[in-house]
Amino acid sequence: METPTRSGLLGALVAREFDLLVIGGGITGCAIARDAALRGIPVALVEKDDFGSGTSSRSSRLIHGGVRYLEYGQLRLVFEASAERRLLLRLAPHLVRPLEFVWPVYKGARIPRWKLAAGLTLYDWLALFRNIDRHHRLSPREVVAVEPALRSEGLLGGARYYDAATDDARLTLANAIGAIRAGAALANHTAATRLDMRSGAGAVVSVREMLDRQEFDVRAKVVVNAAGPWSDDVRALERSDAAAAVHSGAAVHGSKGSHIAVPRVRLPTHDAVTLISPIDGRVLFALPAGELTIVGTTDHYTRQSADTVCASEREVAYLLEAANYFFPGRALGRDDVVAAWAGIRPLAVTKQSSVTASREHSIATSPSGVVTVTGGKLTTARRMAADVVDHALEHLGRPVRRTPTANTPLPGGDLESVARAESEATAVLGDPALARHLVAAHGSAWRVVAGDIQRGDDGGQRLHPAFPYTLGEVRYSIRSELACTLGDILIRRTRLAFETPDHAGSAVPRVARTMATLLGWSDARRQAEMTAFDEEIRRIFSIEASQPSDDATPAGLAPGATPFRESSSARPPRDSAPPPAT
Numbered sequence: 001m002e003t004p005t006r007s008g009l010l011g012a013l014v015a016r017e018f019d020l021l022v023i024g025g026g027i028t029g030c031a032i033a034r035d036a037a038l039r040g041i042p043v044a045l046v047e048k049d050d051f052g053s054g055t056s057s058r059s060s061r062l063i064h065g066g067v068r069y070l071e072y073g074q075l076r077l078v079f080e081a082s083a084e085r086r087l088l089l090r091l092a093p094h095l096v097r098p099l100e101f102v103w104p105v106y107k108g109a110r111i112p113r114w115k116l117a118a119g120l121t122l123y124d125w126l127a128l129f130r131n132i133d134r135h136h137r138l139s140p141r142e143v144v145a146v147e148p149a150l151r152s153e154g155l156l157g158g159a160r161y162y163d164a165a166t167d168d169a170r171l172t173l174a175n176a177i178g179a180i181r182a183g184a185a186l187a188n189h190t191a192a193t194r195l196d197m198r199s200g201a202g203a204v205v206s207v208r209e210m211l212d213r214q215e216f217d218v219r220a221k222v223v224v225n226a227a228g229p230w231s232d233d234v235r236a237l238e239r240s241d242a243a244a245a246v247h248s249g250a251a252v253h254g255s256k257g258s259h260i261a262v263p264r265v266r267l268p269t270h271d272a273v274t275l276i277s278p279i280d281g282r283v284l285f286a287l288p289a290g291e292l293t294i295v296g297t298t299d300h301y302t303r304q305s306a307d308t309v310c311a312s313e314r315e316v317a318y319l320l321e322a323a324n325y326f327f328p329g330r331a332l333g334r335d336d337v338v339a340a341w342a343g344i345r346p347l348a349v350t351k352q353s354s355v356t357a358s359r360e361h362s363i364a365t366s367p368s369g370v371v372t373v374t375g376g377k378l379t380t381a382r383r384m385a386a387d388v389v390d391h392a393l394e395h396l397g398r399p400v401r402r403t404p405t406a407n408t409p410l411p412g413g414d415l416e417s418v419a420r421a422e423s424e425a426t427a428v429l430g431d432p433a434l435a436r437h438l439v440a441a442h443g444s445a446w447r448v449v450a451g452d453i454q455r456g457d458d459g460g461q462r463l464h465p466a467f468p469y470t471l472g473e474v475r476y477s478i479r480s481e482l483a484c485t486l487g488d489i490l491i492r493r494t495r496l497a498f499e500t501p502d503h504a505g506s507a508v509p510r511v512a513r514t515m516a517t518l519l520g521w522s523d524a525r526r527q528a529e530m531t532a533f534d535e536e537i538r539r540i541f542s543i544e545a546s547q548p549s550d551d552a553t554p555a556g557l558a559p560g561a562t563p564f565r566e567s568s569s570a571r572p573p574r575d576s577a578p579p580p581a582t
């Protein structure tokens, strides 16, 4: 199915009054827009940067029940997230893939074997025994057989359990495209700049298109603030005394999480590995991601702006130290770090207290009619979206009907079998790695992208020799996935910027020329876009000197989050602060 053009979507934004206008195109906003559109509700969405450019492209890329929340008794959250994992494996089998985890247990571990076994039994139970498979215990020999690079000293055994992996940015995009195909008007690179709430008469939201700098108004009956870590900034756009009184106090607490990526050959895990940090007892992951292993995440309360958040030297050192403790033969150093990045979890401030924040979501409507949604996870976005749309319908005095999203595949998800699609794509393209990538990224649309790759002289030209991204796929993303900047292509439609030490720098001139041809950029515009890309890369991938002011104030900690500590010498895991959660 063809995606409408961006200029068509911008035109649609001004053409009518919408029932719902969503501000923010992360996973939360895009899932809300898709849910509303599938229920036949006139809905629009504006995103100031690109779909998924905020926290939704900086996650651990897991669709998980959240085994770590069991320690805090968050059984409802685990139950809901497990059900969502099951649904997403069915509705987006190309984007959400089963992932096996090994959890090794060492002598003196904060979570001993019996506790791990009890926890994983509960984890299976909360998934109604319908997870990918049930967990099972592993002897020390079995752990080492699967993960030979793991530390063997003090190893008592472990367990295997199951969750799922995704591409967070593409999952967000799939929600955006699904919304548009169901009739919603979505615009990326379009910021809300002012909210004028007219009591009982809807809202006029001023917006600015950021690439060509046009300004216009969008009218809607209900405004949904889904701006994640920017939620309080969006609330502040409602500039009136009444609004200021209503909006006193924060809606969101930011918890910063950083990851590092190292070459897979340097940290060659077979499956995902769950680790307890030897430094502070937090749960960490080593996650296989193509040519890389991703290690993360940190978790501490921050007041940093989500616009500029990046990993710090201290966080990188902390993650390297943990990796080196558990994979002692690898001697990973700072030079092994291909990329480091950070995101801010938009944790909901609960009604009970302004200083506790929750992974569960919260929906609040101001008297002026702005619905603010905070909290949640990638995994639970569909469920959260259904709750928001139910809430908005009640606010509009409309009947609430069941959401169809539990039974509607995400775009590309209408595949009978991923394996069959991969072998068909291999037969067409003669390149198994390219075939696997196209099916994973585009699902049933792989044939359309393959057509672009086979067209012309250069469609099959790779952006980088080590990765299966091609100029044909770039053309597809511009035409059908609303990609309009170099960052859209190289950071989020493909993940090349995360995967190469030069953050896709070597591909920039070629991709910029392709974009210039398709989007009619002048030479000056092409240069400006290349400069803007460099700035975006600097913002996301810089590793800043550590700032003491970034440390948590204990009163502001999210449950499970710890103030960030200097790493000391690695010591064996033992009873200490409870591990925070992703």
Ligand code: FAD
Pocket: 023, 024, 025, 026, 027, 028, 029, 046, 047, 048, 049, 050, 051, 052, 053, 054, 055, 056, 057, 058, 059, 060, 061, 062, 063, 064, 190, 191, 192, 193, 226, 227, 228, 229, 230, 233, 234, 255, 256, 257, 258, 297, 342, 343, 344, 345, 346, 375, 376, 377, 378, 379, 380, 582
């Ligand atoms: P965002 O993705 O930040 O989206 C908000 C959007 O609003 C942004 O794109 C922003 O540009 C836009 N915006 C802001 N102001 C305006 C404006 N004025 N006008 C228009 N647009 C605006 N969850 C999981 O399920 N699994 C995981 O493995 C996982 N790992 C995580 C690891 C880390 C380190 C972090 C930080 C989070 C993780 N999460 C995970 C949680 C998950 O990533 C977040 O809950 C989710 O991405 C938040 O999405 P969001 O849409 O609410 O916010």
